Amino acid sequence: xxxxxxxxxxxxxxxxGLLFLWISYNMYLNQIWIGLLIMLLTSVFLGYLLRSIxxxxxxDNLHIYGGFGSHKNIPIQDIxxxxxTHNPLSSAAASLDRLEIFFNxxxxxxxxxxxxxxxxxxxxxxxxxxxxxxxxx
Numbered sequence: 301x302x303x304x305x306x307x308x309x310x311x312x313x314x315x316x317g318l319l320f321l322w323i324s325y326n327m328y329l330n331q332i333w334i335g336l337l338i339m340l341l342t343s344v345f346l347g348y349l350l351r352s353i354x355x356x357x358x359x360d361n362l363h364i365y366g367g368f369g370s371h372k373n374i375p376i377q378d379i380x381x382x383x384x385t386h387n388p389l390s391s392a393a394a395s396l397d398r399l400e401i402f403f404n405x406x407x408x409x410x411x412x413x414x415x416x417x418x419x420x421x422x423x424x425x426x427x428x429x430x431x432x433x434x435x436x437x
Contacts, residue, residue, distance in 0.1 A: 302422055304413040306353035309395030316346070350394045355411055357422050362401070364411060366392035378403040381431040382420055385410070 320343055327335040352367035362379070364372040370392070381402040388396060393412035399420070402408045413419040424430050 301358040304355045304415055304419050306393060307395040307397055307412045307414045308350055309397060311396050353392050353394050355413055364392050374403050376426045379430055383433045384435045
């Protein structure tokens with residue numbers, strides 16, 4: 301059983317962080333202390349959510365955890381293909397450097413493990429027939 305943490309992409313963190321800083325600065329200038337407290341608590345909450353995204357691979361299943369009890373279980377035998385993507389759809393992925401995992405007939409999920417190649421290798425070790433499509437660099 302191996303646990304992989306989600307990569308946290310600066311392309312998501314910097315814009316949100318700058319927006320929060322700008323709003324917080326304006327609240328400080330206007331002495332809106334309750335708003336400043338709400339911004340601080342929201343920042344801590346978002347940080348927790350980003351840090352809690354993880355993926356666990358055991359011999360039979362891929363488990364995707366997204367924070368606050370969010371859990372998706374995918375049997376590895378149902379996985380057909382893994383494709384490297386930058387798809388911005390909402391998912392349990394804290395970076396736009398993602399993998400789209402196709403399973404069953406029409407289902408897919410987006411993940412962003414830090415150790416992408418090791419993650420793919422672990423999946424393929426469990427099921428060698430998984431098709432892997434990586435972008436050329």
